[in-house]
Amino acid sequence: MSKHSQQPESSQPSTTKEREKRRSTWSLVGMAVAMFGFAFALVPLYDVFCDITGINGKTASTPSAVAAERIDTSRTVTVEFVAYINQGVGWTFTPQVTQMEVHPGETHKIAYAAQNLTAKASVGQAVPSVSPGLAAQYFNKIQCFCFNHQPLEAGASAELPLVFYIDPELPEDIHTLTLAYTLFNAKSAEAQTQ
Incomplete structure (x- = not known):
């Protein structure tokens, strides 16, 4: 047992x-x-x-329907324009204006210049952000190259337009906005998401 x-x-x-x-x-x-x-x-x-x-500075990915209905001429806001290029893109990408003074509600047009330095056609996609992040909701793009992919043939150049206005409701304590675009290779980004 x-x-x-x-x-x-x-x-x-x-x-x-x-x-x-x-x-x-x-x-x-x-x-x-x-x-x-x-x-x-x-x-x-x-x-x-x-x-x-309202943080992170993300801006709308679709155009604003119309321009502002009123312009606040009692104050000015400094808008700075910056461009970054993601590693491996092979383009130049720069704002034609780096800074401007605007009245909230005024519509302005600027452009970024891009050139494909590679020996083959490629497609770029610019992703915007605004700082301070709280101001992103007040930065309205009526027309922007960032809404679409930007194809460029080998060695080709392009002027990429941006039409925007700052909403007059922008808080009084914000005096400077920085709009930064980062340029990515659109084909690479598509491959990563599939």
């Missing part, structure tokens, strides 16, 4: 260990799935957060 009582005791710990291993394995699998799901949902959640709080 002592032999029979010893066998169940020795098999029981191994069964318990196997259960613990299975439980640990499933816990790890569950955590991996949860982390993947969280990472997948992070971008839309971040976009919603930025829309609600």
